[in-house]
Amino acid sequence: MATGMSLHIGLNAVDPDHYQGWDGALGGCENDANDMAALAEAVGYSPRTVLLTKNATSRKVIAAIKTAASKLTAGDTFFITYAGHGGQVPDTNGDEARAGRNEVGETGDAYDETWLLYDRELVDDELYELWALFAPKVRIIMLSDSCHSGTIARPPPWDTENFDPWPNRRIPLEVEQRVYEANKRTYDGIQRRTKSRNAKAVKAGVILVSGCMDNQTSGDGPKNGRFTGQLLEVWQDGTFKGSLPELHKEIVRGMPPYQTPNLYRVGASDRSLTDRAAFRI
DSSP states (O other): OOOEEEEEEEOSOOOTTTTTTOOOOOSSHHHHHHHHHHHHHHTTOOSEEEEEGGGOOHHHHHHHHHHHHHHOOTTOEEEEEEESOEEEEEOOSSOSOOTTOEETTEEOOSEEEEEEOSSSEEEHHHHHHHHTTSOTTOEEEEEEESTTOSSSSOOOOTTOOOOOSSOBOBOOHHHHHHHHHHTHHHHHHHHHHSOOGGGOOOOSEEEEEESSOTTSOOBOOSSSOHHHHHHHHHHGGGTOOSBHHHHHHHHHHTSOTTOOOOEEEEESOOTHHHHSBTTOO
16 A cells, blocks of 8 residues: 655744854744645655754755655655745756756756755755655655745746745845855765766656746745645645646636746656645555
């Protein structure tokens, strides 16, 4: 019988010691993680791991993903959600899109996307390498309620304007630059140690529903992020029975034009990711 494990990450702040005095305060990310864990429990995921703010370190997140990869086999599902700030670091291993090459409607740049964990940023290269640890035919469902998350791995330049009246989950550009310069050896070293996505095969099927497109930001609220709140509204405590693409379509219908969730796939083709009822094991 197929099984499912889940991991839910939510950060209402980051460590100012690493982020150059900036604490990245947010309001709804811990609630997002807890609500997604409750959703996972309702559809039968067990065990479920929740990592909030100070506990959402790079070591603990990576360890939780590796644990899931070591236990899940063909037909099983890993459900991972992230709520927090999104960022970028310069791509130093050359695996991002070449300048001018069009990908998912955006022009590729020379940056890696990151999740801002408590102690440091988790680079998209690291995530991609972790997906390659999963056995063939494992299903990975990702939700990323963070800025510039449309493809997780290939965001566009930062100069896109966004007229969202809500606070957003984007690290300020000047802070991002200071953090990278102060920790350049760390982030460049991560990319040197991480095999290029172009050389690493992902045999699991991965599907992402993001909080916004690559050139947008995700709104944060006191209870939930705008994306997570709309997802829960559509989900209606499990009465929604449609597929992930159908869920994505209904979420988009309720979102403002300046925040458009994306549906994006990585790894092996697996129709069960798109054909079966959303989040079901």
